[in-house]
Amino acid sequence: QQQVKQSPQSLIVQKGGISIINCAYENTAFDYFPWYQQFPGKGPALLIAIRPDVSEKKEGRFTISFNKSAKQFSLHIMDSQPGDSATYFCASPPLSGGYNKLIFGAGTRLAVHP
Amino acid sequence: GAGVSQSPSNKVTEKGKDVELRCDPISGHTALYWYRQSLGQGLEFLIYFQGNSAPDKSGLPSDRFSAERTGGSVSTLTIQRTQQEDSAVYLCASSLQSDSNQPQHFGDGTRLSIL
Numbered sequence: 726q727q728q729v730k731q732s733p734q735s736l737i738v739q740k741g742g743i744s745i746i747n748c749a750y751e752n753t754a755f756d757y758f759p760w761y762q763q764f765p766g767k768g769p770a771l772l773i774a775i776r777p778d779v780s781e782k783k784e785g786r787f788t789i790s791f792n793k794s795a796k797q798f799s800l801h802i803m804d805s806q807p808g809d810s811a812t813y814f815c816a817s818p819p820l821s822g823g824y825n826k827l828i829f830g831a832g833t834r835l836a837v838h839p
Numbered sequence: 840g841a842g843v844s845q846s847p848s849n850k851v852t853e854k855g856k857d858v859e860l861r862c863d864p865i866s867g868h869t870a871l872y873w874y875r876q877s878l879g880q881g882l883e884f885l886i887y888f889q890g891n892s893a894p895d896k897s898g899l900p901s902d903r904f905s906a907e908r909t910g911g912s913v914s915t916l917t918i919q920r921t922q923q924e925d926s927a928v929y930l931c932a933s934s935l936q937s938d939s940n941q942p943q944h945f946g947d948g949t950r951l952s953i954l
Contacts, residue, residue, distance in 0.1 A: 731881075759942065768843070768930050768945030769882070814881060826872065826895065827943065829882040 729817045731830030738837050744802035746833045748815030751796065760789065760800045761814045761829075769814060773800070805837045841865065843946035845931050851952045854923060860916040860949045864933030871914050872943060873906055874930045882930065888914065889936075918951075926953045 730749040738744045750758070756776055761769035775782040775789040775798065782789045788801040802809055812834050816827040844863040852858055864871050873885040884898040888908040899905070903921075908914040918925055928950050932943040 766947065768932070768947045770945065771942040774942070826884045826887050826898070827882075828884065829874075831881040 728828050729815060729830045731815055731833060733833060734831065735834045736836070738802075738805045738835065740805065740807060740837055740839050742805050742837075744800075744805045744809065744835055744837070746800045746813050746815075746835070747797060748799065748817075748830055749795075749797050750815075750817040758789065758791065758798050759816050759827075760787075761816065763812045763814065763832075772813070802835075805835075807837045807839050810835055810837050843931055843933055843944055845929075845946035845949050847949055848947065849950045849952075851954065852921060853954050854921060856921055857917065857919045858921055858951065860918075860929050860931075860951070862914045862916070862931030862933075862946060864912065864914070864931070865944055867935070868933035868944070869911065869936050870934045870941070870943075871908055872932045872934075873914070873916050874932065875900075876928045876930055876948070878927070885916070885929075921951075921953045923953045926951055 728751050732747050736744060759774035760772045762772040763769040773784050773787050773789055775791050777791060777793055780791050786803045789798055791798045812832045814832050815830045843865055846861045850858055869890050871888045874882040875885055876882050886899055886906045887895040903919045906914060906916045928948040930945055930948040932945045934941040934943045
């Protein structure tokens with residue numbers, strides 16, 4: 726039972742382009758939407774997160790856009806760089822409730838070509 | 840400061856053997872999580888500890904899997920009678936507390952290979 730649907734599965738972007746990754750969630754009671762970045766051989770690291778009382782949050786080249794009515798949030802990477810090549814995960818708590826664990830999306834493997 | 844430390848970083852063992860994986864969380868973090876990541880896949884929740892409360896074991900895939908956390912700090916994930924499908928990267932994370940808006944800090948994982 727998939728509770729966090731992430732797309733696309735993989736993405737290839739040219740250097741300087743915009744990378745867009747989407748996430749659809751089901752738990753409407755959730756109030757915190759994080760994105761994690763994972764490099765090969767490393768654990769995931771929190772990249773950016775948003776609360777649903779705002780529609781957008783920007784940190785440097787990374788922006789989260791939040792659409793509460795559609796139950797979707799997306800990650801935009803502006804001016805994508807080869808160093809951004811990694812796997813990106815969105816996360817949400819499960820429908821069964823509880824804020825003490827996260828259900829992760831399947832991940833998006835981003836490759837930024839020079 | 841020190842992050843989440845996991846050991847060993849790699850473990851190769853024969854099918855049927857027991858393995859123990861260790862996680863040393865960030866000092867002061869009361870919440871500790873274990874996840875499993877199969878090759879090219881997302882993260883699968885296994886178990887969660889918060890302080891002295893009973894752990895949430897809802898993600899453990901079978902009774903061959905168990906975990907404990909001693910003294911509210913170091914945790915050990917044990918897999919008994921390992922099977923080839925147990926091959927994966929086992930990730931540990933910790934956070935300041937169990938609130939949803941506290942980021943989870945991950946270690947680099949233990950890559951487990953069952954021959």
